[in-house]
Structure formats: C-alpha cells, structure tokens
Amino acid sequence: MIIVEKQQNRYITLQKTLSKQEFYILIEKYQKTHDPIVKEELLVGNMRLVLSLMKRFYQKSKHYEDLFQVGMIGLIKAIDNFDTSYQLQFSTYAVPLILGEMKRYLREESQVKISRTVKDLSYAILKEKEKYLVEKQREPTIEELVSNLQIDQHSIIEAIQSTQSVASFQEIIGHDDQNELHLIDMIPLDKETLKHYHQHLDLKKAMTCLNPREQKVIQERYYKGYSQCEIAKELFVSQAQVSRIEKNALEKLHKKLV
Template identity: 50%
Template sequence: MSRYKVDLNGNDVERFEQLSYHQTMELLKLYQQNQDPQIKEKLVLSNLKLVLSLVQKYQQRVSNLDDLFQVGVIGLIKAIDHFDTSLEVRFSTYAVPLILGEMKRYLRESSPMRIPRSLRDIAYKALVMNEDYLKKHHREASFQELSRLLKIDEYTLVEALSSTHNVSSLSQEVQNDGNGPIDLESQIPDHHNAMDDMQRSIDLQKAMHHLDQKELRIIKERYFEGFTQSEIAKDLMISQAQVSRIEKQALSHLKKYMTR
C-alpha cells in the first residue's frame, strides 16, 4: 500500500462509489432485513476510504500498512453487522471506534511491548470493585468513586482500564489478592451490549466538543490514534510534562461533561 493509495484486486479504493448518508442508511436497513451478501459488499466497498483515512494516521509508525488496512476492514464489517438503524446516528460515528479498536488490538498483539503487571492488577481490582458497586448501588461507579475506593489517582485508573480494551492481555494472568494468579477474561462477566457501546461513544463525542483545540488534539492522538506522550510532545514542540498535564486536564473535563 502506498501512502495515499490502496489497490484491492486491482481496483483503486479511491474509485469506489461513495454513498450519501441516506443511501448508506437505506442499504443498512435492507441488509438487516435480508442479510444479502451483495448489499454487505457494497457497504464495505463504499466505506473503504474511511478505513484508509484511519490507516494513514499510522503511516509513520507501521511498516506494513496493508495488513493494518485488512484489520481495519474487519472492524468495518463488524460495524455493519451490529449497527442499529433505529438510532439517529451516522454510521461513521459508530464505525470509527470499532475500526480503530481492531487496529489497536493488532498493533498491540504485534508489538514486543507488554502491558505492565501493575496496570493489569489495577484494572482487575477496578473491574471487580465496579461489579460489587453495581450490585449494591444499582449503578456503575464513576472514575472518581473508583479512584477514591482504590486509593489511586484518576489518571492511573484511566490508563489501567484503557489497557484492557481490545487487547490480548485479557487472557494474561493477574494477581488475585494472594490467592494465586487468575486471568481477567475468566472473571469479567460478559455484559456486552452494542447499543450501550454506541451510546457511550456518542456521549464521548459530545463531551469532546467542550475541549479546547490542544486538549482535543492530545486526547484524539493518545486514545484514538495510539500515540505516546513523547511523540505528541515532539510534534507539538512542548515538553512531555506539559502533554501529561493537558491530558489530565482534558480527561477531567470529559468526566465532568459525561457524568452530568
């Protein structure tokens, strides 16, 4: 794959027909009704430019963009299969997090770096504590409540929980309060709900509108594009400490607007 072009079976991705919002919604409704593979193929082909635009964000960090593109297409297919047309939401709003999630999982699985055990242990404790809180109070605990109960700062909590998103580390072992190692996957109840995921994504998108330009850029690059604080600092020509401070401030603002 070149910098700005992808060939799929000899066809330039840029040349595939782009569907309007209404055309896309109509095809998604038809596909949900009859599961016609030809309709699904048309939806995939018409949204390949979306995948390509997300792949290009990693062109300075990944040597084989072709593989990353194929992984992104898997995320696109999942979005088509699970999108709820009854909600007034653009398909791209729902699809982008799924595509990025598949890409980030691939990059993490391909990377020799491992998530620190300390973060995995914090994530496990937070998930268990949140389940207990839900049973007692009939709602999930906020980040502020969890950080207070665990006696850790909110930034560390967010980083720990983020480390469990769409990565193979869920099958890795964590400490179980002295009772021997266990894996996260066997302990986390499967309450996955595509509609809930989409609603959280919509709430996050709305909250991000309240960030200033620099906060928004840092949050997007850190949590949507996978850049490190050092890489962002170099790009913005500021110190890593400044990036860390702005990131914490932005996360605080997002929490404020999402818990109103």
C-alpha cells in the same frame, strides 16, 4: 462512480462514498436479508473511512496490509451491529470500532512490554465499549466504565492509555517547504521548558498522595480557578472546611515534593 486512490505506493479502487440515505437503504436491506452481495456493497462503499483512519498510524506500523485488514474487521462489526433507529451518521458509530481494532493490533505489535494485568483490563474495556456501542450507539464515559467494570478510575485510564501507540521522535509529521518535519522538531528543548515539564510530572505524581476530596479541591482551586465558596456549595460543606482541606492538601504536596 469508481475512484482510484494511491496508498503506500499502490492503488486501491473504491466506489464513491455512500450518502446517508444510500447507506440506510442498503443497511436495512442487508439486515432483513443478510445478502452477502449487499454486505460487500456496504463494505466497499465505506472502505474510504478505513483508509482515512489508517493515516493516523502511517509511521507506527510497517505492516500496512495487516492494519488495513484489522480496520476492515472493525468496519464489518459496525455494519453487523448498526442500529438505524438512532438515525445516526454511520461514521459516528463505526469510527470507534475501526480504531479499536487498529489500536489492539498495534498494541500487540508494539515492542513496549505491557503487564498482563493491564492488557487484560484494556481488553475488557474494549469489549465493554463494543457492547455499549451496540446497545446505545455511543462509547461509554470513564465514569460508566468504572461503574460497569467495578474498577477504579486510575486503573481504567492507565489501561486506556496503554492502548495508545508509541510515537518515535523521528516520526515524520509534515513538511516545511522542501524539508521533512519530524516530531522532535516540534518539541522545545530549552532548559526552562524542560524544567516546567519535570515540575508538572512531579506535581502530577505527588497528587496521588491526596484523597479524592483533597484532589478535587486542589484541581478546582488551582486548575479551574473556582473560589472556596463555589467549591463549598458543590461539596455541601462550609467555606471554612474547604479552606482546611486546601491547607492540608497543600501541606501534603509540599512534603511530597520536598
């Protein structure tokens, strides 16, 4: 069955998306023979996955054809390295690889300048994720990235965030009756809301002055609602020690914010 789908004012001819059983039959045949015709069947049968992921970036890149091509590179990597022994749905494995290629392309295309150090780290993280996907058929957690790359958590998160494409306030995100709905329409601009945003950003920045244990106590006390006794059990300390840690942390935050 052939499906014709309209994308960006043009039409793309697709085969019906392969079922899990159909895909497994073809992938096992390809991995045994490396037949390019079978590989082509797998690519065409999963092309809709690439197109569906591209919808996330419609307003973020003018180079639609290039984005499609890099998405197909991710799909090729997924087909070449998929391990059938895990009995996973192919999309579970392929999506992170396809998105990784698209985000890498958008990062290089972006007008926002990112330092070479952060770029190098984000590339190392991407390669580690790809390696992890091949070996364990899943993406590594932040903690596993920290352990494997021997990089602190803050730097890991910063590098991952740098790969996120920048959104314009004028980006169209939907329609309301006959009118286009832009991102800026969804952001409240009243003084109280902006004040709340600024306070949140100030507090987030101030939290960096705390040591890891103090940060944990503050987060669990004021964001997760844990009692001092519950935190004490988790940290293997007394409730009195948790109380002192919390008091010291609050004093530090007060000085920083004032």
